[in-house]
């Protein structure tokens with residue numbers, strides 16, 4: 170006999186392995202939104218009336234982030250989306266077309282920026298040049314640094330009180346494990362649902378910090394949110410993170426709840442660590458004026474290296 174929802178008499182359509190959770194469509198949507206609201210409330214992610222700018226790629230995570238922030242805060246806080254075109258043909262252009270459509274449907278103002286306009290090169294160019302360099306840095310290493318720089322610069326121009334991203338529980342578990350295995354304690358301590366901005370940096374928030382990726386997909390489908398799902402970035406497989414993604418997936422399948430306990434453990438480490446976390450060493454880049462721990466920021470150094478590469 171089909172199992173019933175734990176909240177009502179309807180047939181359950183989703184069952185979550187880490188707890189006695191079985192839900193019908195309606196109660197799963199409710200359960201998911203409640204958890205996001207709890208993350209926002211307990212970590213004080215959003216202040217009254219401040220503007221929230223959401224970094225929106227067109228994928229499921231940022232789509233759900235934008236949808237829920239707009240649902241929860243749309244009447245009390247200005248919400249805008251920031252779209253970044255890294256210049257990855259047949260991938261980001263398609264994803265951003267979905268993003269623009271959703272923004273229009275949800276009546277959310279958006280601004281679109283591109284690597285090409287900002288740095289004079291696309292990710293396609295950067296990946297080709299990066300591949301030729303010694304040590305072969307992955308395309309994602311460049312992409313991440315350049316994207317973070319555009320996000321911060323334009324979120325500031327848009328007068329954002331907070332910059333929201335779609336990072337989910339899987340991403341954060343991977344980051345914790347990666348930093349542990351790299352013995353990078355400083356970076357480990359910076360992981361969390363909210364990163365307080367250093368000088369010149371818009372504070373970043375992750376409302377989906379406690380949401381497993383699979384549940385985000387289920388939520389998007391059940392809530393009728395359209396997102397770009399046909400295809401992956403062609404450079405994705407270069408990243409070290411992929412090995413961690415696979416590892417986390419295997420462990421979670423075998424030991425349900427392991428992702429929750431990993432971020433819970435990090436929280437305890439942070440609460441028990443007196444060490445200054447952080448951003449204290451961050452100053453301003455001499456070239457572009459964005460936050461930097463050295464005289465010239467990582468993004469400026471990368472662009473210089475890439476434009477010099479033949």
Ligand code: SF4
Nearest residue numbers: 308309312402404405
């Ligand atoms: S997979 Fe890597 S290169 Fe592709 S969009 Fe993501 S970070 Fe950029």
Ligand SMILES: [Zn+2]
Nearest residue numbers: 174177193196
């Ligand atoms: Zn139900």
Ligand SMILES: [Zn+2]
Nearest residue numbers: 454457466469
């Ligand atoms: Zn710079």
